[in-house]
Amino acid sequence: MxxxxxxxxxxxxxxxxxxxxxxxxxxxxxxxxxxxxxxxxxxxxxxxxxxxxxxxxxxxxxxxxxxxxxxxxxxxxxxxxxxxxxxxxxxxxxxxxxxxxxxxxxxxxxxxxxxxxxxxxxxxxxxxxxxxxxxxxxxxxxxxxxxxxxxxxxxxxxxxxxxxxxxxxxxxxxxxxxxxxxxxxxxxxxxxxxxxxINHITVERWTWGGFEMPHVHIENVNREKILGLKDTIFKHLKGVFVVKSVYYSQDEYLLRIVSNEGGFQQRYFISVEKVHDRWLVKLDTDASAYRTPVVKFSVRKIAEVIGF
Ligand SMILES: C[S@@+](CC[C@H](N)C(=O)[O-])C[C@H]1O[C@@H](n2cnc3c(N)ncnc32)[C@H](O)[C@@H]1O
Structure with a gap:
C-alpha cells in the first residue's frame, strides 16, 4: 500500500x-x-x-x-x-x-x-x-x-x-x-x-447502533422471479432502491443495487446463495454499503420477493 x-x-x-x-x-x-x-x-x-x-x-x-x-x-x-x-x-x-x-x-x-x-x-x-x-x-x-x-x-x-x-x-x-x-x-x-x-438540536442518524445486518434465510428461491427483478424499483419511507442487474452462476445470484435516500446514493450487491439446504440472502461483503434504512430494507425485500 x-x-x-x-x-x-x-x-x-x-x-x-x-x-x-x-x-x-x-x-x-x-x-x-x-x-x-x-x-x-x-x-x-x-x-x-x-x-x-x-x-x-x-x-x-x-x-x-x-x-x-x-x-x-x-x-x-x-x-x-x-x-x-x-x-x-x-x-x-x-x-x-x-x-x-x-x-x-x-x-x-x-x-x-x-x-x-x-x-x-x-x-x-x-x-x-x-x-x-x-x-x-x-x-x-x-x-x-x-x-x-x-x-x-x-x-x-x-x-x-x-x-x-x-x-x-x-x-x-x-x-x-x-x-x-x-x-x-x-x-x-x-x-x-x-x-x-447558539442553540442545540439533535438529529436522527441512520447508521448508529452497530453493524448488524439482516441476513435472511429462506427455504427455497423462485429462479424466474430473481431473474425478472432487473430494473425493478422498490420504494421505502426513506427512499428507493433499484435492481440494476442480476448475475447468475451455479447456486448463486448476485444482484447489483443502486439505492437513493434523500439524495444519498449507494451502489452495492446483494448475494443470494445456497448454504447447505437453504438459501442465504445478504449484503455482499466484497462491495459493502453503509447500513442505512434502505440498504437493510433491500435485503429483507429481496428475500421476501424471491423466497417461498
Ligand atoms: C465547485 S468545486 C469547489 C472545490 C473547492 N472547494 C474550491 O473552492 O476550489 C465543488 C467540489 O465539491 C465536491 N462535492 C460535490 N458534492 C459533494 C458532496 N455532497 N460531498 C463532498 N464533496 C462534494 C465536488 O467533487 C467538487 O470537488
Whole structure:
C-alpha cells in the first residue's frame, strides 16, 4: 500500500459515531471541510492551525488522490480525508457538540430544480450543523452565487440555532482555492456567510447502533422471479432502491443495487446463495454499503420477493 494512503479513511469500516480521538491519536479540536477540491484551503488551514484536526470529505476520487500526495509530501499529520458525500458523513460520523468549524467553499449550486436534492441548502443539512457543531462553533460558506448564500442563511435561521456573524460580498480573496481564483479572474463577486451556533438540536442518524445486518434465510428461491427483478424499483419511507442487474452462476445470484435516500446514493450487491439446504440472502461483503434504512430494507425485500 502506498504510504500516502494512510490519510484516507474508508468510513464503511468504522462504527458510528467515530472515535476521532482514537483516529488522530490526540484530543485536538475537529474541523470539517466538505468538497475540498484541489485541497488548497484544507492544507493551508491544517498548517496554520496545528492545534486542530481537519477532516475533508470529497466525492471526487481524483481530488482524494491529489490531496493525499500533497499531505504526504508536506508531512501533514492533522488531516484525514474520505471519499463520501459530506452531507451524509457529517450527520452520521460525528457526535452532537463535537465539531469546532465546518467549511464549504464554492459548492456547485445545482441550479436545476431536478438537482436540488444535491444542494447543501436544505433543512436536513442545517439541522445536522446545529447538532454536530459545538456551542459557539462556526459554519462558513463561500460562494460566487448570491442566491445560494441567501438560501443557506435562511435555512440556518430557520433552525433557530444560529446567529449570523458575517454575510455579504467580500472585496478580498478569502480561501485561495482554484474556484475562488477562477471566479475572481472572471470578475465575479464572492460572497461569505459565517454563522455561530447558539442553540442545540439533535438529529436522527441512520447508521448508529452497530453493524448488524439482516441476513435472511429462506427455504427455497423462485429462479424466474430473481431473474425478472432487473430494473425493478422498490420504494421505502426513506427512499428507493433499484435492481440494476442480476448475475447468475451455479447456486448463486448476485444482484447489483443502486439505492437513493434523500439524495444519498449507494451502489452495492446483494448475494443470494445456497448454504447447505437453504438459501442465504445478504449484503455482499466484497462491495459493502453503509447500513442505512434502505440498504437493510433491500435485503429483507429481496428475500421476501424471491423466497417461498
Ligand atoms: C465547485 S468545486 C469547489 C472545490 C473547492 N472547494 C474550491 O473552492 O476550489 C465543488 C467540489 O465539491 C465536491 N462535492 C460535490 N458534492 C459533494 C458532496 N455532497 N460531498 C463532498 N464533496 C462534494 C465536488 O467533487 C467538487 O470537488
Amino acid at each position: 502506498s504510504e500516502f494512503l494512510r490519510y484516507d479513511l474508508d468510513l464503511r469500516h468504522y462504527a458510528a459515531p467515530i472515535d476521532w480521538k482514537k483516529i488522530f491519536g490526540n484530543n485536538k479540536e475537529l474541523a470539517v471541510e466538505i468538497g475540498f477540491g484541489n485541497g488548497e484551503f484544507l492544507v493551508s488551514m491544517a498548517k496554520e492551525k496545528s492545534w486542530c484536526n481537519f477532516i475533508g470529505f470529497e466525492t471526487s476520487l481524483i481530488s482524494l488522490v491529489k490531496i493525499q500526495k500533497k499531505l504526504y509530501s508536506e508531512s501533514i499529520e492533522n488531516v484525514k480525508v474520505s471519499r463520501i458525500d459530506g452531507k451524509f458523513a457529517l450527520r452520521e460520523f460525528f457526535s452532537d457538540n463535537s465539531v469546532w468549524e465546518v467549511y464549504i467553499n464554492f459548492p456547485c449550486p445545482w441550479p436545476k430544480k431536478s438537482h436540488q436534492g444535491k444542494r447543501f441548502t436544505d433543512q436536513g443539512f442545517t439541522e445536522t450543523l446545529a447538532a454536530v457543531l459545538k456551542a459557539d462553533g462556526n459554519f462558513q460558506l463561500i460562494s460566487d452565487v448570491k442566491w445560494y448564500v441567501e438560501h443557506m442563511k435562511a435555512f440556518l435561521l430557520k433552525t433557530g440555532c444560529f446567529e449570523i456573524i458575517e454575510f455579504g460580498k467580500s472585496d478580498k480573496t478569502i480561501v485561495g482555492t482554484r474556484y475562488e481564483k477562477k471566479w475572481i479572474s472572471q470578475g465575479k463577486d464572492i460572497y461569505i456567510l459565517r454563522a455561530k451556533k
